[in-house]
Amino acid sequence: MGVKVTQSSLKCITSHNKTHTFHLFLLQFQPLYQTSPQLFVSRMVMKVAVIGAGISGLTSIKACLDEGLEPTCFESSHDIGGLWRLKEKPEPGRTNIYQSVVINSSKEIMAFSDFPPPAELPNNMHHSEVLQYMRLYAQAFKLLQHIQLQTAVVSVRQTLDYASTGQWEVETESKDGQRETRVFDAVIVCTGHFTHPHMPLKDFPGIESFEGRYFHSWHYRNSEGLQGKRVVVVGIGNSGGDIAVEISRVAEKVYLSSRSGAWVVSRVGQGGIPADLIGTSRMNLFMERLLPSWSNMMLEKKLNKAFDHKLYGLKPKHGFFAQMPLVNDDLPNRIISGRVQMKPNVKEFCGSSVVFVDGSVIDKVDVVVFATGYNYSFPFLPAALQAKCGYRLRLYKHVFPPALTKPTLAVVGFIRGFGAVNPLAEMQARWATRVFKGLATLPSEETMIKELEKDTVIMHQRFACTELNPIQVDYIPYLDSLAEEVGVRPNIPWLLLTDPRLALQLLTGPCTPYQYRLTGPGKWAGAREAILTQWERVLQPFRTRVVPEPESRPLSRRGIIVMVSGAALLCCFCYNKHLQGSLLSLQSFFRSLQ
Ligand SMILES: Cc1cc2nc3c(=O)[nH]c(=O)nc-3n(C[C@H](O)[C@H](O)[C@H](O)COP(=O)(O)OP(=O)(O)OC[C@H]3O[C@@H](n4cnc5c(N)ncnc54)[C@H](O)[C@@H]3O)c2cc1C
8 A cells, every 4th residue: 555645644743742843844845835735745754664662663763753754663572672671581583681681881871862761760770670761761752652563574675666756665464474565655674683693603613512501692591500500601792791790600610711802891980980971971082082092091001900801811902992892890700709710712612521722621511602692684674775885784874775766764773882772773763764854865875885985994993893793883973973964963162152061061971862952953951951960860879878977076185186296297397398488589589689
């Protein structure tokens, strides 16, 4: 069924609660609309298919509504939440987490830009609290009514008249196997990228005859059944680190094997506040840009001060900023207590023994956990849209396939950076919907290809990209560049003149997403307040016990003697200095007279 946009559906949209942007749009195009409403209507993108209802999908639905578009979100599972919904059993084709997962990025960094997380939620939320926050977001902006659960998208194809309409046929399959094809004016793909476990078994000779049990971290739920076992965890990504630590609490011993090593950062930063609130700031970015080697060195020095990465067998070849660090507060503890032992890459398996590349052998291994990452795939998309540039997908600014003659398909959330996914996905969705509507334009295909190729070269130079880690962006610069396209980049020099308190927060404080709601399309009146109160929300969850002030006690006689003697000594010292200074001035005065 083709989608024809009529004037009555236009009226329907203008009655939507977020009409202000749409009114602005109408005003902008008023002359065109008055002379040729038909032309206007046929140019407008109206119905948008959003695939997936995780963080990226929810924020994409909201971006559509904010722009007066009509989203229909297809979610293959029975609930929203994506990765953050703990599944009873691992569900093939979906992301899966273990029971103990807490977020690496703190809540203010991982916030949606116009929906600060409740103050009482902990800073590094448990996965159930992330899901709770997502549900609150979905309720607040009435997103649920746009989601069709238990409906998987099986194919997305251009319509026959795509060249003129830019439309897509989206084929879905419901839980009971019913297939349906609908036409949409645009599509946003939000299906995540931790879905297909990567098990490089061919790199591990002898695994086929290994006498123990082995599985991918995707299957891991908790340490049940691993009591007293000898376990090898292969891979030191965030999952590998978490799983090794958790199993080490019950196992006889855990061996954590890593080819590359990793920089380990704690969630708990200086003074106990979340470390990423200190690390993700414009001031830090400025220093990193101005003195990259120095910044890198200082950071590594600081990390080694907590514990020497070389001594602990963790030191990687790459510099700190080249790859996402391992966020783990417990690993050094488990290593120092001998519960986790660091090992190099596995060379081969032999019966129940594991041989490492340094020649060392661990015998009687019961279980091997392959925390070896994920492959991405978009099986429902046309093959041409899955072309690669280096390891990454060929997407302009990681969102738009440049080869499309009509920019009506966008990928949202397929991105990583030193920050959190919510602000990245949200900004991508805001940009995509503006492009769909024609309020933001893309450069020519040639320019986009040139830019993305240049971008890929820079990315490969700066970051340790691989098949499994295909994308990494500079967090704040990437957000700023998309914000520029949307017209919401904060003007800090101007704010320094007009609102210095706010400007200082933007410069020296954490780069929280509210700053992209201060101005421009989608401006939110609460953004300034959200920035100025963010530290309150950070401190609130710690206030669970009133800490008594130390009682003021009368000074003992001994105390009084110590204080008086101290004061006398200080006076002597100052007088002496003063006398010396005066003598020196007198000397120089007399010299000048000679
Ligand atoms: C252990 C772990 C910890 C992490 N911690 C953090 C963190 O602290 N901070 C952070 O920012 N990021 C973290 N991440 C990254 C994480 O991927 C993102 O936070 C986020 O979940 C990505 O959301 P998404 O919506 O893009 O994808 P997902 O959450 O994977 O959601 C995709 C949705 O699409 C649906 N879907 C898939 N295919 C189809 C189809 N064909 N049809 C219909 N529906 C479909 C799925 O069912 C799913 O609901 C972590 C990842 C892992 C694995």
